[in-house]
Amino acid sequence: MRFSILLFFLIMFMIGTDTFLISPMLPTLQTEFGVSTGMAGWMLGAYTLGSAVFALIAGPLSDGWNRKTVLLCGMLGFSVSTILCGFADSFWTMCLFRFLAGVSAAFTAPQVWASIPVVMPPSQISKTMGIAFSGLATAQAFGVPIGSWLAAASWSVPFWTIGAASMPLMAFVYFKLPDMKPRAQEKPSILSRYVPLIKSGKARSGFFAYLLLHLGSGTAFAFIGKWLADSFQLPVGHIGTVMMFLGIGTLLGSVVSSYATRKLGNVNAVIAGMSFVILLYAVLPRMSSLPVVTVGFLLLFATLGVVFPTVMEALTALNAAIRGTISSLANSTMNAANTLGAWIAGAIYAQYGGYSSIGVFSAACLALSLVVFFYGGVMGNKRTPSREQTASSS
Template sequence: MRSYTALFFLIMFMIGTDTFLISPLLPTLQAEFGVSTDAAGWMLGAYTLGSAIFALIAGPLSDGWNRRTVLLCGLLGFSLSTILCGFADSFWSMCLFRFLAGVSAAFTAPQVWASIPAVMPPAKISKTMGIAFSGLAAAQALGVPIGSWLAAAHWSVPFWAVGAASLLLNLIAFYALPDMKPASRERTSILGRYAPLVKSGKARSGLMAYLLLHLGSGTAFAFVGKWMADSFQLPIGRIGLVMMFLGFGTLLGSVISSSIIKKLGRANAAIAGMLLIIALYAIIPQLTNLPVITIGYLVIYTILGVLFPTVMEALTSLNASLRGTISSLANSTMNGANTLGAWVAGVIYVQFSGYSTIGIFTSVCLALSLVTFLFGGVLGKARKEGTESVSAS
């Protein structure tokens, strides 16, 4: 069982590393391909766009397939497309390969979440889910900075390293994972699986709030590397070091999340955390002391590390029978928001002369997200949530 836990952690670590890798490399790739600042954001957005679109299809479809086969094929495609990124010779070829990597990730990541209940005993499912999520956080803490340091040799090296490591994981998964065929042969259309969510006001408001949360945080993250390079003249290795603190914050938040929620309650933790980061996102771009800025972002990403799994738990608790579809829709919402955020960040950075307006935009998005969560009733008290669900009928 420990081998499954380690495998799922490492798969999510690789997907997380690849997802965030472009941000610290953005100044280097912009110069390499000779593109404008506002267009450069699409090298990040292409990945999230591919993932956002195909997650809507991958989740419902894979419920009727052998999850082992879907995971292996998705991970193989992810490995090869990431390796191809290292061979990109133009802006458009990089965007194409990043898009394909995002498509492959859309078929891989949901299978991790869906496979855990199939291969783990009930008593260990929750713990394994937490460890798998921490793989994403560890990717920010370790994977992205390591990738930045590898890029000091050449920008293509991180892509080759992530792709090669993912190929090795694919081989291990081939021998380690059992078949996970669907229990029922009943076929339900993709639209049929989404219909109960579309009809539910609580689900709609929850997903809208989730979109605003990621739109704000994704916009701020997309150009933080560019801001560090322009305002503080940091080389790519130093940018990676700052990114490490962001990742450690997310990792710390994911570790303490359950304790915080148990002590404060879901709604109180969300209100306190989001109010604090709304203020920090608005203030930090005005600062000029890099150590203080780094500490501020450490606090922000610690809070986000608490919020993200808390919100996901709230969304998936809306209907136990639709958790796979809800997870896929949430993943698509997240990546769609990050895609839009990358474009918005580029436009704002150019049109409004820097990072300060991005901070204000992020704060507004998070404030709207908090209001939507609260008025939509998604973040209620834990003892009431079991009786409030989205009807699957």
């Protein structure tokens, strides 16, 4: 059982490291491939675009397949496509390989969340979910900086390292995890699994608010590395060191998330957390002191580490009968927002005053997200299902 927990953590760590790796390397890759600042965002967006589009298909399809097989195929594709990124010889081949890595991640990450309730005993499900989520936070804290330090030798090395390190995990999945075949013989269509969410006004509001939340945070994150290089003249290795504190913040937030929600309640934790993040997004890009910026972003990402799991819990509680599909849709929504955010960040950075304009845009997105979350009733009492939820479950 402990080995399974460690395995889920390591899988999410590898995916998280690969997902966030491009941001601190963006100035290096921009120079390597000779592209403009506006175009550079495509190297970020290609990955999240592939993940966003194919997560909509991968989640519902895997509900009717053996999850172990889907997980193995996804990890194989992820490993190979990430290694190929290190051999990219042009901007567009890099975008292609990043897109394929995103597609593979779309078939991998949702299987982790869906496999945990099957593999783990009920008393360990919540704990294992938290540990798997901390794999993403740990990737930001340590995986991305390590990748940045490796990139100081050659930009290809981090991609080769991540791809190669993912391969042994496939062997552990094959030998250690059981088959997870669907119980029901009937396989509903992909669209039919989304119908209850489409009909639910609360679900529509929740996912729109979730989109805005990640649009704001994703736009700000995409060009942090570029901003640190331009404003503070940091080389790629030092950028990774600064971004380590962002990941440490996320990790700390995920650790104290349950404590914060117990003390404040889910609703108050989200209101206080998002309000604080809105303020920091508006203010930090105007700071000229690197230590102040570093501490500020540590606090910002620690707060997001509390907000994200709390919001995700509210979304998965919308309809207990289709939590796998909800998780896939949430993953797709997050990556769609990050894709759009990377493109928007490039345009804003190049044309509207650099990173301070990105900060204003991100703050506005989070403010609107907060309004929609509560106007749509998403952050209501999750213990008492609404009539709409009950009807959609039947």
